[in-house]
Amino acid sequence: MAHPADPSVPPAIQCVGASKKFAGKYAVHGADLVVEPGTIHALVGENGAGKSTLLGMISGRLAADEGVIRVFGDQLHSSSPRDARRHGLVVVYQELTMVPAFTAAQNVFLGQLDSRGGMTLDRAMRQRYLELCRQFDVAIDPDVPARDLSVSQQQIVEIMRGVQADSRVLMLDEPSAALAEHEREILYRILDQLRAGGTTIVFVSHNLDEVLQLSDHITVMRDSQVVVSAPRSEWTKQSIVQRMVGKAVVIEKRTERHPLGEESIAVRDVTWPGVLDGISVTARAGEIVGLWGLVGSGRTSFFRSLCGLEHRSRGELTLAGRPVPWPRSMRTAVSSGVVMVPESRRHALVMGMDAVSNYWLGRRSRTRGLLSFRKERGDVVRDSAFFGFNTKRVTEAVRTLSGGNQQKVLLAKWAGYRPKVFLIDEPTRGIDVGAKAEVLASLVNLAREGATIIVTSSELEEVLAICDRLLVFSHGRVVHELDTRDGDVSVEEIVRFGFGESEAAA
Amino acid sequence: MSTTPQGGTGTVPQTPTPSGPGATPRMSDGAATRPGIGQYATRYSMVGVLVVLIIVATILYPGFLNPANIGNILTQNSAVGIIAIGMTFVIISGGFDLSVGATYALGAVLFAGLTIQTGSIVVAGIGAIAAGVVVGLINGVIVSRLNVNPFVATLGTSSVVSGIAYIYSDSSPFIVNDDPQFQDLALSTIAGVRLPIWILVIAFIVAALLLARTTFGRNIYAVGGNYEAAWLSGLRVKGLNASVYVLTGVLAALAGMMDASRLGVGQADVGGSMALDAIAIVVVGGTSLLGGEGAIWRSAVGLLILATLTNVFYSLNVSQHWQLIAKGCIVVAAVAVDAIIRHRKRG
Numbered sequence: 001m002a003h004p005a006d007p008s009v010p011p012a013i014q015c016v017g018a019s020k021k022f023a024g025k026y027a028v029h030g031a032d033l034v035v036e037p038g039t040i041h042a043l044v045g046e047n048g049a050g051k052s053t054l055l056g057m058i059s060g061r062l063a064a065d066e067g068v069i070r071v072f073g074d075q076l077h078s079s080s081p082r083d084a085r086r087h088g089l090v091v092v093y094q095e096l097t098m099v100p101a102f103t104a105a106q107n108v109f110l111g112q113l114d115s116r117g118g119m120t121l122d123r124a125m126r127q128r129y130l131e132l133c134r135q136f137d138v139a140i141d142p143d144v145p146a147r148d149l150s151v152s153q154q155q156i157v158e159i160m161r162g163v164q165a166d167s168r169v170l171m172l173d174e175p176s177a178a179l180a181e182h183e184r185e186i187l188y189r190i191l192d193q194l195r196a197g198g199t200t201i202v203f204v205s206h207n208l209d210e211v212l213q214l215s216d217h218i219t220v221m222r223d224s225q226v227v228v229s230a231p232r233s234e235w236t237k238q239s240i241v242q243r244m245v246g247k248a249v250v251i252e253k254r255t256e257r258h259p260l261g262e263e264s265i266a267v268r269d270v271t272w273p274g275v276l277d278g279i280s281v282t283a284r285a286g287e288i289v290g291l292w293g294l295v296g297s298g299r300t301s302f303f304r305s306l307c308g309l310e311h312r313s314r315g316e317l318t319l320a321g322r323p324v325p326w327p328r329s330m331r332t333a334v335s336s337g338v339v340m341v342p343e344s345r346r347h348a349l350v351m352g353m354d355a356v357s358n359y360w361l362g363r364r365s366r367t368r369g370l371l372s373f374r375k376e377r378g379d380v381v382r383d384s385a386f387f388g389f390n391t392k393r394v395t396e397a398v399r400t401l402s403g404g405n406q407q408k409v410l411l412a413k414w415a416g417y418r419p420k421v422f423l424i425d426e427p428t429r430g431i432d433v434g435a436k437a438e439v440l441a442s443l444v445n446l447a448r449e450g451a452t453i454i455v456t457s458s459e460l461e462e463v464l465a466i467c468d469r470l471l472v473f474s475h476g477r478v479v480h481e482l483d484t485r486d487g488d489v490s491v492e493e494i495v496r497f498g499f500g501e502s503e504a505a506a
Numbered sequence: 507m508s509t510t511p512q513g514g515t516g517t518v519p520q521t522p523t524p525s526g527p528g529a530t531p532r533m534s535d536g537a538a539t540r541p542g543i544g545q546y547a548t549r550y551s552m553v554g555v556l557v558v559l560i561i562v563a564t565i566l567y568p569g570f571l572n573p574a575n576i577g578n579i580l581t582q583n584s585a586v587g588i589i590a591i592g593m594t595f596v597i598i599s600g601g602f603d604l605s606v607g608a609t610y611a612l613g614a615v616l617f618a619g620l621t622i623q624t625g626s627i628v629v630a631g632i633g634a635i636a637a638g639v640v641v642g643l644i645n646g647v648i649v650s651r652l653n654v655n656p657f658v659a660t661l662g663t664s665s666v667v668s669g670i671a672y673i674y675s676d677s678s679p680f681i682v683n684d685d686p687q688f689q690d691l692a693l694s695t696i697a698g699v700r701l702p703i704w705i706l707v708i709a710f711i712v713a714a715l716l717l718a719r720t721t722f723g724r725n726i727y728a729v730g731g732n733y734e735a736a737w738l739s740g741l742r743v744k745g746l747n748a749s750v751y752v753l754t755g756v757l758a759a760l761a762g763m764m765d766a767s768r769l770g771v772g773q774a775d776v777g778g779s780m781a782l783d784a785i786a787i788v789v790v791g792g793t794s795l796l797g798g799e800g801a802i803w804r805s806a807v808g809l810l811i812l813a814t815l816t817n818v819f820y821s822l823n824v825s826q827h828w829q830l831i832a833k834g835c836i837v838v839a840a841v842a843v844d845a846i847i848r849h850r851k852r853g
Contacts (some may be wrong), residue, residue, distance in 0.1 A: 061738060085740030097735035099728050101798040110728055111739025115721045122719075161739075 010073030012037040012169050012200035013058055018067035020053050027053040029224045040191060040201045042211040045221035045244055046432035048402040051204045055173055059091040060084040088168030092158050092175055098146040105129040105142035108160045132160045137186050151344060152178045152295040163190060172203040176210060177430040180295040180458055188214055206432055208237050220244055245434055253465045254444055257485055261285030264452040265421045270315035275301050277476045283452045290463035291456040293473030293498050299456040300343060303423040307333040307340045337420035345406045351399040355409045356380045358398055359416055384412040388438035404435025424455040428462055440466050460491060472497040548847050552792050552807050559814050567821040577700060583813040584702035585761035589780060590787040591713045592754030594805045597788055599750045600730035600797030601649060601656040605664035606758040607780035609641045612671040613762025618680035618772025627687050634759045641667055642755025646748025671774035679773035692768035702764050714802035731798025786837045787812055792844055
């Protein structure tokens with residue numbers, strides 16, 4: 001329920017001319033924003049539009065260079081998350097702010113310990129944690145250290161922390177990006193409940209369906225500025241996209257199909273007790289095979305097993321018709337022509353180094369035994385341009401690049417090995433629509449050049465748009481396989497298999 | 507073969523329950539995730555080492571478990587043990603303190619010097635402890651406000667503090683021989699146990715509670731485990747960061763007082779190896795140098811392991827030089843074995 005603008009109640013958040021510069025360039029320029037109390041307010045825009053920076057200024061993580069930020073009428077100390085917190089402002093960050101050594105439960109109560117006379121009330125917190133788990137319909141063991149949780153589990157813990165904080169304003173930066181469909185629904189329900197209880201919610205999202213479904217008010221940012229802010233009723237998906245990019249981009253199903261080559265990889269009976277249960281996958285040169293399944297269904301574990309990263313997994317591997325020993329290390333996998341582009345950009349790239357150094361990390365280009373920086377740079381420019389990277393930025397620290405550009409650097413890095421088989425894990429997670437389309441198109445181009453692509457995504461639509469064949473994972477097994485080259489696939493059927501509700505899974 | 511994947515530590519496959527919010531998650535049957543024997547073995551491996559060591563010690567040196575011998579071990583190691591407590595806090599918070607040796611020496615000369623000058627051990631004690639607070643504050647401010655790497659910051663203050671101790675004492679020992687009270691701190695007994703042992707044991711118990719059961723302690727772990735996350739969660743990260751140095755400063759000064767009292771003399775040229783001995787105790791116990799992990803009980807185990815070794819070496823008349831070599835090897839080996847076990851568990 002959207003509050004009518006009542007002059008006696010100050011806005012939950014008010015930014016007037018808020019600006020922030022990084023290295024002399026405006027990341028946010030003169031942003032005006034008003035968030036009414038008790039509403040859900042969505043902040044949308046392409047990556048690099050300035051949403052996270054604006055959120056950072058409001059939360060006190062970043063100091064505003066110009067402008068004023070008020071929370072319920074009070075101006076905040078700049079650069080003090082503690083001050084923002086005292087005003088009832090709590091943020092769930094996109095970059096996960098877990099303490100790796102803390103357990104899941106301890107992480108939920110970070111900065112907000114239940115205590116009496118300075119002593120922590122561990123039993124009460126544990127009880128509260130279990131309640132939160134029930135509320136979120138998840139079973140994350142309270143005693144598991146955060147470092148052993150999957151990305152989506154960490155994200156859920158992080159959201160629990162925000163919900164538990166009993167905030168007046170809850171801000172979430174792409175809360176659903178790492179979540180599976182089922183978990184998103186729960187998140188939406190919880191946000192609805194919080195709003196009903198009077199909490200003001202601001203969230204950043206790339207998922208326009210969820211933006212339209214959840215929010216009372218939508219603000220679009222583009223090129224470091226707030227472009228327009230209007231109530232939900234005035235928006236359609238198309239109009240949001242138009243204001244975001246100036247032009248409409250939709251991920252379309254690929255129409256052109258190139259002929260496929262010989263079988264390039266055959267994996268038989270990959271087993272990892274308790275995690276993977278006899279998975280067999282084959283793929284041909286030029287083929288794109290999509291893997292879809294819920295988070296925890298074994299997609300990532302399967303990839304990691306194929307690269308020798310999981311020592312307890314066993315299986316048989318045949319490459320280009322020749323049986324090869326089961327990989328025992330990333331090194332052997334890469335030298336046999338199989339590479340994995342991992343799920344987490346933050347872990348896969350050295351954020352402080354530039355694209356060139358990241359590309360050559362782990363190997364060097366040599367001319368007569370000496371490093372050749374010019375050649376190194378040239379190779380990076382060539383390979384990253386293939387993925388649509390703006391090659392003028394190859395010498396900028398990867399940290400300063402948007403998620404989409406980071407993903408392109410990561411893809412270029414692994415394409416640089418010229419592998420026969422790519423295992424690509426969630427290449428489009430948390431990147432904007434335009435970059436998504438570019439990344440997906442470049443995967444099709446890779447396949448056209450004869451590479452085999454095995455790709456996962458939590459976004460079923462995206463895999464379906466590009467793959468030739470889809471394998472559905474559930475509980476560590478392949479429960480369904482279907483040809484997606486010619487049109488008609490039943491999304492509902494796929495989802496049902498993914499949720500393990502079909503007889504086929506038994 | 508079971509077709510339902512059980513939750514390992516890492517990926518707990520989630521069973522989506524269609525029944526919605528009321529559904530009870532599979533939490534209660536935590537059989538798959540409850541720590542097994544293997545995990546306990548990993549966690550308490552250093553306790554095992556200590557037990558084996560004590561058994562070997564009693565075989566090699568039958569008098570080892572005599573109350574008198576145990577009392578001697580604990581008294582001799584009370585100073586380094588108390589410093590190791592502070593060091594545990596600093597290391598868990600993600601820091602390092604190399605200045606404890608110098609502060610220990612300053613505490614010793616101030617306690618002895620002020621006793622001679624004022625005739626009051628109370629004034630002398632307060633003076634020494636205050637000096638510890640000041641050194642700790644300076645360390646804390648340099649590390650948390652000026653963002654100087656703690657290694658460098660405390661290396662610098664160590665040199666400064668040591669210089670001050672030499673200047674104050676004019677490079678000669680303060681010998682306290684006309685004040686029987688001075689030696690009370692080390693020699694008096696309560697219930698038949700010498701005071702330094704009481705101080706050591708009580709300090710360990712209080713520190714263990716402080717670290718494990720209070721918000722302060724939990725927040726120290728958070729700062730060491732992920733400074734950024736702690737800051738974003740609204741913790742007073744700079745204050746927390748500085749506080750651990752104050753704690754080590756105070757404990758180091760107290761340790762200096764105890765040893766000065768025991769020896770009846772306070773001199774500036776002691777404590778040279780104190781910082782590294784304390785760090786050795788902490789790491790042998792199994793606290794990670796990376797911060798965010800560890801425990802006080804671990805340092806107690808580390809202290810007992812190293813103290814037992816020293817005692818056995820002395821009883822077997824092993825020369826000082828060979829002791830150094832053996833201790834160095836044992837410290838590295840203990841930590842290496844620990845790392846291997848932990849890595850295997852995770853990998």
